[in-house]
Amino acid sequence: MARANAKKKRVVAKHRKPAKKKKLAPRKPVAMVTKPVAEIEPSLPPHQPKAANALESLSTPSRKFVGMPMKRKEDPRLIQGLAHYVDDIQMTGMVYACVVRSPYAHAKIKSVDMSKARTAPGVVAVLTGEDTRGVIGDVICAAVLPDMKPATRPMLAVDKVRFVGEPVAVVVASDRYAARDAVDLVEVDYDPLPAVVDPEKAITKDSTLLYEQNGDNISFQWHLEGGDVANAFKEADRVVQCRMVNQRLIPVAMEPRGVVADYKPGEKKLTVWSSTQIPHTLRTLLAAVLKMPEYSVHVITPEVGGGFGSKLNMYAEEALVAYLAMQLLKPVKWIETRRENFQNTIHGRDEINYAEFAVKRDGKILGMRWRILADLGAYYQLLTPLIPTLTGLMACGCYKIPAVKLDITGVLTNKMATDAYRGAGRPEATYFIERMMDVIAAELKIDPLEVRRRNFPQPSEFPYTTPTGVTYDSADYQKCLEKALNISNYTQLRKDQAAARKQGRYVGIGISTYVEICAMGPSVAMAGGGWESATVRIEPSGVVNVLTGASPHGQGQETSFAQIAADMLGISPQDVEITHGDTATVPYGIGTFGSRGTAVGGTAMYRALEKLRDKLAKIAAHALGVPPESLAFDDYKIHVKSDPTKSMKYGEAVGAAYAAKTLPPGMDPGLDVTHFFEPSNFTFPFGSHVCVVEVDPETGEIDLQKYFAVDDCGNVINPLLVDGQVHGGIVQSIGQALFEETVYDEQGQLITGELTDYAIPRASDIPHLVTGRTVTPSPVNPMGVKGVGEAGTIGATPALVNALVDALSPLGVTHVDLPLKREKIWQVMRKARNNGAAKPN
């Protein structure tokens, strides 16, 4: 807090000094409009310069674009403040909503008195649970597991609140400040109940119940077994056990959530602008809860300031703001504050893993029994129960483990719901298996690299099916690990470590080798559909308009998709426009999450482009009198591969499709194709990360000195974008390892409720990241791409904890739970030293 107060003192001091009256130039008389209207420049607000002209002309010769580190087409609007996020939307007559939230984690609601708020200045409407009960449907959970107990969340709490921040009422006023003032006038009479916070206590018999009718706080139990587990443990030389925590995280997208809604009764058209990752799914869910036909709901995704899974949902506020717009016939805006974002936007991770590994003396793993306790929070959001099952699916990591038994228990507590946060279930799986590899190596006194190499499947064994029933598409874990050891100069690192230990310094080297499941995915394995859509339209002028069902929000697909389209048609990416996020123009799409944008969305576009290319080839072949297969597309020309002089201009072929006078017999006019792509499998990117840390014994502070990451996401469309995704993922993972932790106290109060208490990494906390790549194309799609968005959050956390435990191993330390905060490390070192452990030799 000191940082914030220091700033306030400096600013307040300035305020007391009388402001110096600067002499401003006398006001110029308003210029009379003399120029004819046509010459007046289209009205950008006067003080905004013309956007830098990023678009070169149509005739730029085509070159090979896929694989090039192309500058992004999105950037000109973003670096000049010309992009529009949801809070930038201003409409006449707009009113502002503010939400009244529960200060209690668990309480009965006895009464909600809105009388003072209703008559406060500027207030135009109030809404309570009584008004919405039975009128708006409940929050929808799309992931229903077998015999899962109900934990449905009403839009506004009615009899009971079950987590701090749960919406109880809404106030709408003419401006933000009036709405915020009126919230304080709402009087809610609560009857507090004991809070259920510790997941391990929540499942005991005498625990307070969140839902009396459920009988206990267990949401679901999910079992999975593959291979002969009993036999594995019979033949084991040793059983290695461990309990590890994967702490609850808060995604903290830089842009908090926000919604604007407007309803036109005449046209019966509800328009909703929302900072979301799934515009079409949101439209379907809103239509359902508002009991409206889908064609009356129009969702527009403005620029979105990051999601990371936190905007992969339908939230209560989205339905409430839409409902209010229909009641008031005025545009309604709600923008989340950061405090609300912490309390009431999905959290991530939060699993306790207990496992026993049956191992041979040489480190070969015969089998494992794994219990996962997943803290789901108080209610289900869209995919809450599904996330821990992904941990189960990826339990084997990149290892051949013949026998696996998994028991996952979802537990309900008085906290915000957990759901998909960058990695969504897979960081937990990789963290656990990669830590266990080191624990096994330490217990058997084998080099952790050897334990990994001994359990890798061979490249020839792919596609490789694990006992959990997942089939990895393609991989070469050995090559990737070798490359990581190579670029990190691993042997030298070990030498430097030995030297440092002689000086009594605590230096550690950590490794992780991961495989992840992404590019969600075959529809049979998904809560909703797993496909993606694209419409590709070549306009008469030859420019290409791609309408993608994906909903990029920082991934850069307006550029990478344009690179793919340009190479396919032999034109420039500057002549390809990618449109997304508007349900009125873009065909039904699934959205952006689970690293699926390019692998699934990109392939839908690829297939549509193929069909257009074939059509143009037939048109040119008809004109040139050659077979279509003999033609190539390059540099705005369609020419015979063997004789480039025999060619037709790309623009002419396009024109022919529209003029429709010289078309081959039986061919329809127009160049407009829609394709829905259903992937046959997920994709399975993998990688190896190495890092070096040094621990300061006086303060417990960890200095992350070096970080090396080799990631394999198959073929790369734009290396600049892939590196960006890897950097971002690694730093979020460093946040989980060293800084971030969501803390609820015993009353269920969210202690880490602001950015002052929940420390996401800053630029000064991060070393220079060295990234490398291997390329193992995926057979699942024609471009051979895998996903990469979540690779960083999956690989880095285990590498960091492995490094820390390696650094403290001379003190006999075998495990330290996440996060590795200074005080915890200091305590661990002090305790280890008091037990008389040897000084580092």
Added chain:
Amino acid sequence: MEIELRVNGKEQRSRVEPRLLLVHYLRDELSLTGTHIGCETSICGACTVLMDGKAVKSCTVLAVQANGSEITTIEGLAATAHGNGGLHPVQEGFWEKHGLQCGYCTPGMILAATALLESNASPSETEIRHAIQGNLCRCTGYQNIVAAIDYAAKKMKKQKSR
């Protein structure tokens, strides 16, 4: 209360409520929506603007405190860049080096970087990372932001020496 100030080189005269935050004045009154809000506790830096040449977090400055000041927001930055109407070198650096992904922290980051380069024309990587410590980013992991600022520093030095 009446305030009088210059924003992006244009004189503004407005009547404001004493408690109106400068960031809301810029966004809602002047429609300069390039300045963003990411928190209420002046930690994230998305609301950074230049006030009399200094990088300031406009979410914890009152509009009345800006009376008589010269404010530069992201929308006005290019105009201040040594005459070439296109982009300020820092903006160009962010584009060249993929120093942004979702773009929400970018305006604040660019203005913080601009203030840095005014006071330190060739900062080291550590100095850059320290200077933008008050600007949080969740997408990029900061690496390309540091590269972008380094690119701008080198370009501005070349421009000055010409």
